[in-house]
Amino acid sequence: MAVLSFREALNQAMTEEMERDDRVFLMGEEVAEYDGAYKVSQGMLKRFGPRRVVDTPISEEGFAGIGIGAAMVGLRPIIEFMTFSFSIVAIDQIVNNAANMRYMSGGQFSVPIVFRGSSGMIGGLGATHSHRLEAWYAHIPGLLVVTPATPADAKGLLKTAIRSDDPVIFLEHEVLYPDKGEIPDGDHLVPFGKADVKRPGSDVTLITYSRSLKTTLAAAKELAERGVDAEVIDLRSIRPLDLDTLLRSVAKTHRAVIIEENWPYCGVGAGIADRIYRAAFDELDAPIQRVASGDAPIPYNKHQEASLLPSVPRILAAVEDVMYR
The missing domain is CATH 3.40.50.920 (Rossmann fold)
Known part of the structure; x- marks a missing residue:
C-alpha cells in the first residue's frame, strides 16, 4: 500500500473521481492558481484545466449557490471553503437550499455536492477562524456530515462523498493535513455510517x-x-x-x-x-x-x-x- 499524507489522500480522491466522472469539478478560494490554501488541490489545475478547477472571489455565499445550482442540473461540484469558519457566510445556501431541495421538490431535484475544507482549532488563528461546526450541520436533516481522522479514511470517505446524491459536509481538521498513513490500493471507498x-x-x-x-x-x-x-x-x-x-x-x-x-x-x-x-x-x-x-x-x-x-x-x-x- 502507498503511504500518503492526509492532504495527498484528499488530492488523490478528487483526482481519481474527476478522471472517472467528467461531471465532477472543484471550485473555491485559491484552489487553482495557488494550488489550494493548504495545497490539497496541488497540480489539479494543470491536470484538469480552469473549467474544472475554478478559482473564486472571496464570496462564499455566491460560489456555494453556484455549486448548488450546478448540482441541481446534473453536475457534481466539490466546493472548498478555505476554512469552514467561512461557511457561516454561506449557511443560507447550505441549510435552506442544499439540505432542503430534494424534499421541497418532491424528489424532482437532487443536490450531489460536497462542501469541504479545513476545520477546528489549529493554533493561534483566533475565534473567527477556529470554529468546529459539525454539531451545527449534523443538526440539519438533508445534510451528511463526515469527519475523517486518517489518510485512508480521508480518501475513502471523500470518494464516497463525491459519489453521493445528497449534500455532504466534509470536515478536514487542518492539523491532520501532514499526517501520513497507508492507503489501500484500488478503488478505495469507505461507507458512511460505519464507525x-x-x-x-x-x-x-x-x-x-x-x-x-x-x-x-x-x-x-x-x-x-x-x-x-x-x-x-x-x-x-x-x-x-x-x-x-x-x-x-x-x-x-x-x-x-x-x-x-x-x-x-x-x-x-x-x-x-x-x-x-x-x-x-x-x-x-x-x-x-x-x-x-x-x-x-x-x-x-x-x-x-x-x-x-x-x-x-x-x-x-x-x-x-x-x-x-
Missing part, C-alpha cells in the same frame, strides 16, 4: 472522531498501563451515525466516555449520549461522561487555546470517574 474500532477493549468505550482520535488513542495507551482496557471507536461520520457499533461496545464494556473538540453545550456528544441512554440504559454501570472543548470563544494565544482542548489528563480523569476509581 471503526481502532482499539478493542473490555473495560470502557471511548467514542471520538477527527483530531481527537489521536488524543484518545494516547489516553488509551496510558490507561492500559494503569490496568484499564479501553475500546476506542472512531465515528468517521457523524450523520449518519453508526449507533449499532456503539451499542455493541457499550454492551461489552458497560461504560462510555465521548471525546470531541466541539463545544459541550448541544454538542455532538450530547446527541450521542442521548441515543445510547435511550437504547442501552440498562447496560450502563455509570453515567456517560463527555470530554469537550472549553465553553468559550477560542483565544488567539496558542497556550490558552491548547488549554481548552480535550487532553490526555482530562480523558483519564473522565475514565477514572466512570470506573469509580
Whole structure:
C-alpha cells in the first residue's frame, strides 16, 4: 500500500473521481492558481484545466449557490471553503437550499455536492477562524456530515462523498493535513455510517472522531498501563451515525466516555449520549461522561487555546470517574 499524507489522500480522491466522472469539478478560494490554501488541490489545475478547477472571489455565499445550482442540473461540484469558519457566510445556501431541495421538490431535484475544507482549532488563528461546526450541520436533516481522522479514511470517505446524491459536509481538521498513513490500493471507498474500532477493549468505550482520535488513542495507551482496557471507536461520520457499533461496545464494556473538540453545550456528544441512554440504559454501570472543548470563544494565544482542548489528563480523569476509581 502507498503511504500518503492526509492532504495527498484528499488530492488523490478528487483526482481519481474527476478522471472517472467528467461531471465532477472543484471550485473555491485559491484552489487553482495557488494550488489550494493548504495545497490539497496541488497540480489539479494543470491536470484538469480552469473549467474544472475554478478559482473564486472571496464570496462564499455566491460560489456555494453556484455549486448548488450546478448540482441541481446534473453536475457534481466539490466546493472548498478555505476554512469552514467561512461557511457561516454561506449557511443560507447550505441549510435552506442544499439540505432542503430534494424534499421541497418532491424528489424532482437532487443536490450531489460536497462542501469541504479545513476545520477546528489549529493554533493561534483566533475565534473567527477556529470554529468546529459539525454539531451545527449534523443538526440539519438533508445534510451528511463526515469527519475523517486518517489518510485512508480521508480518501475513502471523500470518494464516497463525491459519489453521493445528497449534500455532504466534509470536515478536514487542518492539523491532520501532514499526517501520513497507508492507503489501500484500488478503488478505495469507505461507507458512511460505519464507525471503526481502532482499539478493542473490555473495560470502557471511548467514542471520538477527527483530531481527537489521536488524543484518545494516547489516553488509551496510558490507561492500559494503569490496568484499564479501553475500546476506542472512531465515528468517521457523524450523520449518519453508526449507533449499532456503539451499542455493541457499550454492551461489552458497560461504560462510555465521548471525546470531541466541539463545544459541550448541544454538542455532538450530547446527541450521542442521548441515543445510547435511550437504547442501552440498562447496560450502563455509570453515567456517560463527555470530554469537550472549553465553553468559550477560542483565544488567539496558542497556550490558552491548547488549554481548552480535550487532553490526555482530562480523558483519564473522565475514565477514572466512570470506573469509580
